[in-house]
Amino acid sequence: MLRPVADGVLVHESGFLQSNAIVVQGRAGVLLVDPGVQDHEMACLANDLSRSGQTVVAGFSTHPHWDHLLWHPQLGAAPRYGTARCAATARDELSDPGAKARITAHLLPTGIAERVPLDLLGEITALPAETAQIPWGGPQVRIIEHHAHAPGHAALFIEERGVLVAGDMLSDVLIPMLDLSDTADPIEDYLAALRLLDGVAGDVDVLVPGHGSVGGADQVHARIDQDRAYVHALRDTQVPRDPRIGPSAKPGWEWVSDVHDGQAQRLAGRSERDGTPG
Ligand SMILES: [Zn+2]
Numbered sequence: 001m002l003r004p005v006a007d008g009v010l011v012h013e014s015g016f017l018q019s020n021a022i023v024v025q026g027r028a029g030v031l032l033v034d035p036g037v038q039d040h041e042m043a044c045l046a047n048d049l050s051r052s053g054q055t056v057v058a059g060f061s062t063h064p065h066w067d068h069l070l071w072h073p074q075l076g077a078a079p080r081y082g083t084a085r086c087a088a089t090a091r092d093e094l095s096d097p098g099a100k101a102r103i104t105a106h107l108l109p110t111g112i113a114e115r116v117p118l119d120l121l122g123e124i125t126a127l128p129a130e131t132a133q134i135p136w137g138g139p140q141v142r143i144i145e146h147h148a149h150a151p152g153h154a155a156l157f158i159e160e161r162g163v164l165v166a167g168d169m170l171s172d173v174l175i176p177m178l179d180l181s182d183t184a185d186p187i188e189d190y191l192a193a194l195r196l197l198d199g200v201a202g203d204v205d206v207l208v209p210g211h212g213s214v215g216g217a218d219q220v221h222a223r224i225d226q227d228r229a230y231v232h233a234l235r236d237t238q239v240p241r242d243p244r245i246g247p248s249a250k251p252g253w254e255w256v257s258d259v260h261d262g263q264a265q266r267l268a269g270r271s272e273r274d275g276t277p278g
Contacts, residue, residue, distance in 0.1 A: 002048045005214050006161045006206045008139065012045045014038060016112055017211045018173060019067060021045060022165050024158060026138025029057030033156060033165055034068045034210060035075060038115040042072035050074075058136040061124055062167030062210060063150035064089040066103045071120035079125045081134060083145050085152025087126035094122045144200070148186075148193035150179050155197060162205030169197065170223040171212035173253050175230050175244050180266050187235045187267070194228050234267060 002010040008025035014037045022033040023045075030049060036042045049056065059080035061068045069090055071080060082090065093099050100118045107113035127135070127143070134141040134156070142157040149168045156165040164170075168177065178186040201224060207215040215223065226242065233240035243249070245257045 002045065005208065006158075006163045009158065009161050009163050009206070009208075011208055011214060012036060012041070012048070014041050016110070017067070018213070019211050020208055020214070022208055023049070024138055024141065024161075025054070026057060026136060028137055029055040029078075031058045031060065031134065031136050031138055031141065032056045032075065032078075033060045034062055034167075035059065035071055037067050037070060038112055039072065039117045040115065042070065042117075043074055046072060046074035057138075058134065060134055060141075060156065061086060061090075062155070062165070063153040064093065064122070064124075065150055065168070066118075066121065068167070068210065069122040069124065070117065071123065072117060073120070080123060081127050082124040083131075083143065083152040083154050084126045084129045085145075086150075086154070087124040087152070089151040090122035090124050142200075144196055146193035146196050147183060147189040148179065149177055149190075151182065153179075153193075157200050157204075159200075159203060162203060164197070164200065164204040164207050164220065166197070166207060166209045168210040169193065170207060170215075170220070170227060171209040171244075172215065172219075172223065173212040173244060173250055173256070174209075175240075175242060175256055175260055176227045177259060178231075178234075178263055178267075180263065180270070187231060190231050191228065194224050194231070198224050234264060237264070237268065 002012050004010050010023040012021040016037045019037050021036040024031040056075050056078045058078050061082045064086045104113050139158055139160050144155040153167055155167050178190055180186050183189055201220045204220045205217050207220050230240045230242050245260045
């Protein structure tokens with residue numbers, strides 16, 4: 001079910017990882033950001049749109065992780081944009097013929113593997129590097145690209161609606177998950193991304209994370225501060241006091257503690273390597 005969160009901006013929440021699909025109403029149709037995860041949920045979203053006489057005129061994926069790269073035939077054939085790095089990363093990963101089978105295998109323990117349609121996965125049109133806005137006929141959507149969480153990750157700021165679409169940043173249920181794959185300083189990259197989001201935070205009335213609860217203006221600085229504190233704790237090899245991990249985590253999200261342990265270990269491994277001559 002589509003739920004309005006601001007004038008002309010609606011959110012469709014998935015039962016999987018509290019994933020949010022975002023609909024922005026334009027002049028001749030809607031922009032759809034991170035369409036969703038399960039087949040029946042995207043079909044429901046497509047039906048909601050067609051019942052209200054709206055078609056999808058553009059799509060956008062905030063970053064090249066599978067749960068943000070999906071699409072459903074009923075959503076139509078609009079261009080699906082992403083940053084140049086997002087599109088290139090998706091293309092590279094999907095050029096491996098085993099990629100989709102690996103995603104399905106990864107999903108088996110969740111019980112939703114057969115409900116995730118991978119046919120149209122990752123067919124992203126690259127926007128030229130440093131494109132400032134999504135090219136479409138609707139309210140201006142500013143692209144805030146940064147190097148955190150995933151290559152080519154972008155938050156979107158719809159200034160005239162006061163909405164920040166954060167991608168996989170600023171979640172109330174997920175800790176910052178760093179991109180440890182191909183970056184020299186993932187901690188500083190993440191802190192720089194938070195500074196970019198902080199730069200628009202004063203104009204945000206509604207915050208929509210990729211996973212988790214939609215927040216109001218009061219949540220924007222609070223979540224930036226919480227994410228920064230977590231990243232500082234990781235950097236300083238301290239145990240973070242963070243309500244998203246440990247015994248105070250929301251029921252069903254206890255696994256986030258394992259993610260924390262994993263990235264703390266990997267970062268410790270990196271700094272040992274950095275300190276080893278040769
Ligand atoms: Zn992600």
